[in-house]
Amino acid sequence: MKRMGTRTRRTLGAALVAAAALFAPGAWAEEPRVTCTATLSGRRVLARSEAFSFLSAELDRLVRLGMAGKLEVELTLWKRRALWFNTRVDGARLTQVIAFTREGYMLDGRPLPEGPATLELDRVAWTLEARPEDGERLIVQVEVKLNVVTAASLGRMASWLSRTEGTGATDRSTLTGTLLRTVAEDLSQKASGRCDVAPPT
Known part of the structure; x- marks a missing residue:
């Protein structure tokens, strides 16, 4: 079996140091969850959704240090069919950004006076x-x-720590790349929810 070279070991070690430095051990207070409400008016369906407890202690620390959080939101409208698969009617994808400034937390530039525990997402x-x-x-x-945090940002941090910034991605070992993707996935939050479309009253 081929042994890892000095550069590979140094980059791998730097990636581990970068990941460990990003957050301290801590328990999540609450699991992330998503709720929605949807109404029908004529031929128009309006959906409102909210995300709760998405910023764990670790992610909150990163956002306060100046890193922006990217919320990827996907909504799908389905027609329920009895005894068969539901039929997809339409869908939408949104990207919203949560950041911390001198004025406090912001979601797409909109202040969050109550903090990031409850995020009211864009309507669709x-x-x-x-x-x-x-x-x-x-x-x-x-x-x-x-x-x-993304695998790319962790890779840049690892390169900086190992003083190998500017090294191409092709020079990074497969093991290191897998590690960075795994750590980035661990530093993300996701949840899903669904709701019935309420008929007009």
């Missing part, structure tokens, strides 16, 4: 081709993922 509206028939049920599926 769809226009149906036709009004649902009596008895038809629509549901909205929401998936949210928060990324604060």
Whole structure:
């Protein structure tokens, strides 16, 4: 078996140091979760969603240090079908950014006076081709993922710590790349939720 070279061992060690320096041990106070509400008015469906407890103690520390958190939101509108697979009607993808400034937490530049525990996400509206028939049920599926640290940013930090900044990605070992992706995944949060589309009252 081929032994790792000095540069590979140094980069791998720096990646471990970078990952360990990013956060101190701590228990998550609450698991992340997502809720939504959706209403139907004529042919228009309006969905509102909220994300709760997405900033763990570790991610909160990173955001306060100046790193921005990217919220990737995917909403899917489904038509429920009895005894068969649901039918996809429409969908939408959003990207929102949470950051910490002198004024406090911001979501897409909008102040969060109550802090980041509850994030009110952008609303999404769809226009149906036709009004649902009596008895038809629509549901909205929401998936949210928060990324604060990426494998690329960890790689840059590892290069800086090992004083090998500027080294191409092709020079990094497969083992190191896998480690960086694993650590980046551990430093992310994700959750999903769904809700029925309420008919007009």
